[in-house]
Amino acid sequence: MAVNLKQLAEILGLSQTTVSRALNGYPEVNAETRQRVLQAVRETGYRPNRAAQRLATGKAYSIGLVMPIAPGIDSDIHFGEFLAGLAEEAVKHDFHFVLNPSAPEDEEATFRRLAASGNVDAVFLAYMRANDPRIPMLKALSIPFVVHGRSIGGPRDYPFLDIDNRRAFYDATKLLLQLGHHRIALINGPEYLAFSMRRKKGVVQALDEWGLGFDDELVHHSVMADEYGYRSMQRFLHRPDPPTAVLCSSTVLALGAVRAINQAGLLIGHDISIIAHDDVLPMLKPENFSVPLTTTRSSLRAAGARIATRLIGGIVGRGDYPEQELWRAELIVRASTGPAPGR
Amino acid sequence: MAVNLKQLAEILGLSQTTVSRALNGYPEVNAETRQRVLQAVRETGYRPNRAAQRLATGKAYSIGLVMPIAPGIDSDIHFGEFLAGLAEEAVKHDFHFVLNPSAPEDEEATFRRLAASGNVDAVFLAYMRANDPRIPMLKALSIPFVVHGRSIGGPRDYPFLDIDNRRAFYDATKLLLQLGHHRIALINGPEYLAFSMRRKKGVVQALDEWGLGFDDELVHHSVMADEYGYRSMQRFLHRPDPPTAVLCSSTVLALGAVRAINQAGLLIGHDISIIAHDDVLPMLKPENFSVPLTTTRSSLRAAGARIATRLIGGIVGRGDYPEQELWRAELIVRASTGPAPGR
DNA sequence: GTGAATATCCAAAGCGCTTTGAGAGGAAAT
DNA sequence: ATTTCCTCTCAAAGCGCTTTGGATATTCAC
Numbered sequence: 001m002a003v004n005l006k007q008l009a010e011i012l013g014l015s016q017t018t019v020s021r022a023l024n025g026y027p028e029v030n031a032e033t034r035q036r037v038l039q040a041v042r043e044t045g046y047r048p049n050r051a052a053q054r055l056a057t058g059k060a061y062s063i064g065l066v067m068p069i070a071p072g073i074d075s076d077i078h079f080g081e082f083l084a085g086l087a088e089e090a091v092k093h094d095f096h097f098v099l100n101p102s103a104p105e106d107e108e109a110t111f112r113r114l115a116a117s118g119n120v121d122a123v124f125l126a127y128m129r130a131n132d133p134r135i136p137m138l139k140a141l142s143i144p145f146v147v148h149g150r151s152i153g154g155p156r157d158y159p160f161l162d163i164d165n166r167r168a169f170y171d172a173t174k175l176l177l178q179l180g181h182h183r184i185a186l187i188n189g190p191e192y193l194a195f196s197m198r199r200k201k202g203v204v205q206a207l208d209e210w211g212l213g214f215d216d217e218l219v220h221h222s223v224m225a226d227e228y229g230y231r232s233m234q235r236f237l238h239r240p241d242p243p244t245a246v247l248c249s250s251t252v253l254a255l256g257a258v259r260a261i262n263q264a265g266l267l268i269g270h271d272i273s274i275i276a277h278d279d280v281l282p283m284l285k286p287e288n289f290s291v292p293l294t295t296t297r298s299s300l301r302a303a304g305a306r307i308a309t310r311l312i313g314g315i316v317g318r319g320d321y322p323e324q325e326l327w328r329a330e331l332i333v334r335a336s337t338g339p340a341p342g343r
Numbered sequence: 344m345a346v347n348l349k350q351l352a353e354i355l356g357l358s359q360t361t362v363s364r365a366l367n368g369y370p371e372v373n374a375e376t377r378q379r380v381l382q383a384v385r386e387t388g389y390r391p392n393r394a395a396q397r398l399a400t401g402k403a404y405s406i407g408l409v410m411p412i413a414p415g416i417d418s419d420i421h422f423g424e425f426l427a428g429l430a431e432e433a434v435k436h437d438f439h440f441v442l443n444p445s446a447p448e449d450e451e452a453t454f455r456r457l458a459a460s461g462n463v464d465a466v467f468l469a470y471m472r473a474n475d476p477r478i479p480m481l482k483a484l485s486i487p488f489v490v491h492g493r494s495i496g497g498p499r500d501y502p503f504l505d506i507d508n509r510r511a512f513y514d515a516t517k518l519l520l521q522l523g524h525h526r527i528a529l530i531n532g533p534e535y536l537a538f539s540m541r542r543k544k545g546v547v548q549a550l551d552e553w554g555l556g557f558d559d560e561l562v563h564h565s566v567m568a569d570e571y572g573y574r575s576m577q578r579f580l581h582r583p584d585p586p587t588a589v590l591c592s593s594t595v596l597a598l599g600a601v602r603a604i605n606q607a608g609l610l611i612g613h614d615i616s617i618i619a620h621d622d623v624l625p626m627l628k629p630e631n632f633s634v635p636l637t638t639t640r641s642s643l644r645a646a647g648a649r650i651a652t653r654l655i656g657g658i659v660g661r662g663d664y665p666e667q668e669l670w671r672a673e674l675i676v677r678a679s680t681g682p683a684p685g686r
Numbered sequence: 687g688t689g690a691a692t693a694t695c696c697a698a699a700g701c702g703c704t705t706t707g708a709g710a711g712g713a714a715a716t
Numbered sequence: 717a718t719t720t721c722c723t724c725t726c727a728a729a730g731c732g733c734t735t736t737g738g739a740t741a742t743t744c745a746c
Binding site: 347349359360363364367391392393394395396397398399400 | 733
Binding site for chain 4: 014015016017018021028029030033052054055056057058
């Protein structure tokens with residue numbers, strides 16, 4: 001049923017060359033001819049054979065993914081959400097994935113193999129750490145890549161998409177300070193990840209500008225599962241001087257924190273305020289919390305889709321995308337934030 | 344640097360045909376010649392070009408995956424673990440993936456598109472429901488597939504890999520009965536999924552054989568996140584006649600259940616017994632629970648790898664795998680099970 | 687020793703696309 | 717009228733593999 005280039009050319013009374021050029025946007029083809037070609041494509045449902053294109057162009061039309069299988073990462077529901085965004089976009093352009101599960105200590109070898117295999121045109125990178133060694137490595141391998149997030153330290157000239165984590169948490173902290181809170185806790189992601197560091201930095205900076213110091217006892221780092229949100233919050237509440245506000249690095253953590261707060265009999269938005277970062281996980285909407293959550297919002301899935309777009313654009317040579325993008329998270333105020341108690 | 348077939352043949356003083364045949368296991372090539380060829384492959388590091396193979400054979404050398412993006416599924420950490428197993432095996436054979444995110448209501452269209460695209464040789468299927476419509480659909484599309492799990496009702500002649508869920512929970516229940524427990528609760532997965540149904544069936548059957556009825560109040564169905572394990576257990580414990588033993592469909596659920604039990608001041612393995620199904624998630628080992636958990640064990644990652652092996656074997660036509668496999672879960676007794684209190 | 691059957695190997699024809707190098711036709715310049 | 721230069725189109729040569737349809741030795745039975 002499927003028609004190929006040769007047949008399509010025959011139908012149109014043109015040569016394969018011309019049809020191919022018309023399809024691939026070459027300038028030396030008459031605008032009218034191009035329209036005729038496109039029309040025929042629509043009518044016949046012609047789809048170029050990817051295998052043939054790969055062979056002819058040497059491009060793989062697929063992107064490599066190294067699936068981290070370290071504890072605390074693979075289990076991450078955020079990864080699935082991001083992946084959905086990537087895949088959603090890739091599928092539109094008929095791009096494939098090569099999924100490489102790899103333990104962190106094998107990552108380097110995995111990337112080398114991937115680059116050498118010729119099976120991928122580009123790779124995607126995430127879970128950035130400080131001075132992340134993967135960035136210089138991929139540059140050396142000279143395989144295109146885009147990272148989600150940013151490293152801290154090391155080279156600065158590499159393509160990334162990140163959200164302004166520092167600013168998001170700076171803004172959130174500022175709001176809490178304006179509401180009169182002084183003891184502000186942070187339930188953060190894993191300590192070694194760059195985004196966690198930046199979020200903490202944002203908090204510290206806001207406190208600093210307000211003339212307040214940061215109490216290192218008031219930050220916990222952990223995998224972003226609600227269990228840990230619960231535990232952290234409990235420990236905070238058991239302090240002699242519990243915080244009056246808490247920032248969570250994920251709505252998942254907030255879920256646990258909220259549980260601990262409720263259990264302690266405190267009223268959210270009154271006795272204690274809470275702000276979470278919202279990755280827009282479809283199964284965990286901040287507005288559905290018993291007390292709707294104030295959040296800094298940025299869609300993880302949208303980030304995935306955008307990165308796929310850039311990766312693919314870079315490969316097919318169409319479109320011109322910025323190398324570095326820093327998205328700003330929106331601060332959305334709901335009922336979980338209120339004035340500090342006793343004010 | 345990479346050498347191709349033509350060059351390899353030249354080096355060996357053979358024709359491309361012979362080399363190709365030697366490599367692909369055709370019988371009409373001398374054993375000694377084949378050894379020479381294999382030796383040369385080792386020395387040169389020759390790797391066939393997949394794009395060329397695809398073009399020549401018409402095979403895609405890739406497998407399709409429909410990523411469910413429904414609430415409560417995409418968030419599932421079990422999916423990531425399974426995927427890791429699939430990918431691990433696929434990567435060895437240089438197979439690619441086509442990830443198609445899809446909401447349940449679009450699944451049919453997604454499969455159709457996938458089958459028509461010619462981009463995949465086979466697809467993988469999971470999260471079976473009763474009378475799952477996807478099975479007849481894929482049969483009609485006549486695209487090879489393997490399902491993880493089994494439907495209930497509907498056609499029976501389709502390739503699957505499942506664990507004997509009924510038996511696992513039958514065995515577990517039996518153990519509890521032998522220990523003198525009578526009121527046994529079940530914290531199960533989503534009600535509409537086939538594996539949940541089978542697990543419940545196993546419990547009912549064991550109770551039945553013991554001359555006990557099953558109390559429908561003592562089963563809860565939910566997404567397998569620890570939050571729900573916690574809630575379910577709490578509700579069970581608040582009953583006038585709380586169960587003395589509980590079965591959990593996942594260690595993730597057990598995590599929450601254990602929290603609720605501890606919070607109630609009960610001693611696991613003494614006041615109350617608990618058995619969980621263990622998918623061998625690397626980040627949640629039953630032996631690391633404060634009281635090591637008795638489990639029915641079956642590795643999800645191994646299942647993923649096995650399914651990949653079968654899928655790939657079916658495509659390249661090598662190996663002969665059974666169409667239907669039913670793995671038996673091991674029942675591993677640890678400290679979380681003990682005699683019923685008051686016996 | 688001859689014909690047929692086997693065992694090995696090879697040349698060449700695709701698979702469906704991109705791309706090079708040129709040709710044909712018409713407009714503009716001389 | 718001839719030359720030059722675009723504009724538009726094409727034939728044909730790959731890309732690296734598999735596979736068909738022989739060809740050439742070798743072996744066996746008689």
